[in-house]
Amino acid sequence: MSTSGVGKDGMHGERPGREAQVGKGPQRRGRKRGRHRGEKAMVPDAEFTSYYGRPILNPPVWKASDVAAYFFLGGLAGAGSVLAAGAHRTGRPVAARALKISSLAALGGSTAALIHDLGRPERFVNMLRVMKPTSPMSMGSWLLVAYGPAVGAAAVLDVTGLFPRLGGAATAGAAALGPSVCTYTAVLAADTAVPAWHEAHRELPFVFAASAVAAASGMALVTAPPRETGPMRTAAALGAALELAAAKILEHRAGLAAEPYKKGKAGRFVRAGEILSVAGAAGGVLLGGRGRAAAALSGAALLAGSACTRFGVFHAGTQSARDPRYTVIPQRERLRAAAG
Template sequence: MSTSDVGREGVRGARPDREAMIGQGGHPPDGRGGRRRGRRGEKAMVPDAEFGSYYGKPILNPPVWKAADIAGYFFLGGLAGAGSVLAAGSQLTGRPAAARALKISSLAAISGSTAALIHDLGRPGRFYNMLRVMKPTSPMSMGSWLLAAYGPAAGAAAVLDVTGLFPRLGRAATAGAAVLGPGVAAYTAVLAADTAVPAWHEGYRELPFVFVGSAAVAASGMALAAAPPRETAPMRTAALCGAALELGATKLMERRLGLVAENYREGTGGRLMRAARALTVAGAAGGALLGGQSRTAAVLGGAALLAGSACTRFGVFHAGIRSAEDPKYTVVPQRERIRAREAEPA
């Protein structure tokens, strides 16, 4: 235990060799009795900052959402919304088998998406409670109302098409689901970006385009797998366009995010995003080249597109969780924004 004291005359009782060696980087004296001298102008070495917080807890509370529920909710909602748009186009262009397959898949997907959301909420009453208020500034509130309007429309479109009852009402339901479909496919990206999770919040510009492109890829894959090849020409084109949009927006997002983009390249999120790129490219290329000629190639291409879209949604989810667990992805972007504001002219 140190017994030194500081008085008017200086330090009394100081232990030898306890002085701080300023500018020496913490190196001990050399063997010649003098201190090592660094090069002229050399600065003291400072260890890299460690980004931590009180009691070792992260700065942000990571989301407690389960991947199967929320990432599945993202994927199935996109499949449903984009599928309704393609179903309406197929019906207008005289492709009844493709239209029916997409209507049925959209109904099944939106049912699964809603079930996953309710399962994550804990009980159905919480979903109903969100419909008691309409708040335009809340993505969750508007998304709940969007699901409440889209679900019946997609259900009516599928049921009336299969049964053949009330054709006019069925066409109206198909059109209504197609109008609401893009919102269903994109609003989950807005919902994620509205949180404080760095990998989601920092990507608010590109993330909706990533989700819309991924939704188009999934719906096109479903059409290739479920509809006869002679009716899937527009879906093969949609697969190429959706893949280009998704991959391009993801690349732009990673380039703009800087440090935060590590979460889309490393860990579970990085592995899933790489798998998504490979499956999406393979499915889109295979479907475009061979999907119109071979039923087997169409099914394989469609399955690859569906798997690629699912990997994208799960990859985005895991990237967000990883970014929330490490304080540096919160602290460094904040400091960069502060420096940018200080550098701006008054």
């Protein structure tokens, strides 16, 4: 118990060091004020979690066997029409015919996959009831309606030899629509709220276009004689290089949303696509002109690499939709950037 007090003559019985000092708070022994560099925080950084760990977005209900195949086959058809027109104009009839037939077959497979995913064929017809320029699905449906007759006429008239001028016009028309057929599926995916697709809306069309060129070039190496595939071998190398470059830019720009492309099932498909595309392009350039077997093997690798890329993109989207971090954190970063 303290015996200090206050009298007429001042304090008496006080204890040294116990008087209050203005502007100074309590000091702790053995600890200096302030934080030192390298000192660990006592409270760990907070980690984001959603309500009961539930996804914020519903993952896509599309089946990979339908929609990823739809992506791949549509790209193969569109790029094949462009290469077919080039082969037709430069006097490579066997390669041109093979690419026209393969484009028609790929379009048929792509349409079948889309209708199978829709569940009932009349749902595809219902999408043609209106034309909505702001809807990638609506414009893609009308694009297929215009592209289908052109690619079909180009293939049928080339095989039968009937109406060569009309066949040439159909070939040119299919080639004009081919680039849009290659890339509109990327726009369709990026227009959704799925983080891995939406955050990559600038790069995804370039990935799809380059992958489609590599696939169509691979189809030419498989089906055409080596003497007519010189330009296709060059296109295969360019397509594979552009696909890899666009994928790396995507990983850099998309930030956290690019993480699903490197992990899980999506990561395995993407890595397999890169390896097969590089191997196919290298084999096509170095060995594709020496023999049919080497050319066919290189072409098969290019086709498989393009398919793996499309399946990787599909699975990256479903993985990102299941994890709420990929939805909320990019939104917060955009809000902070807008506020700054």
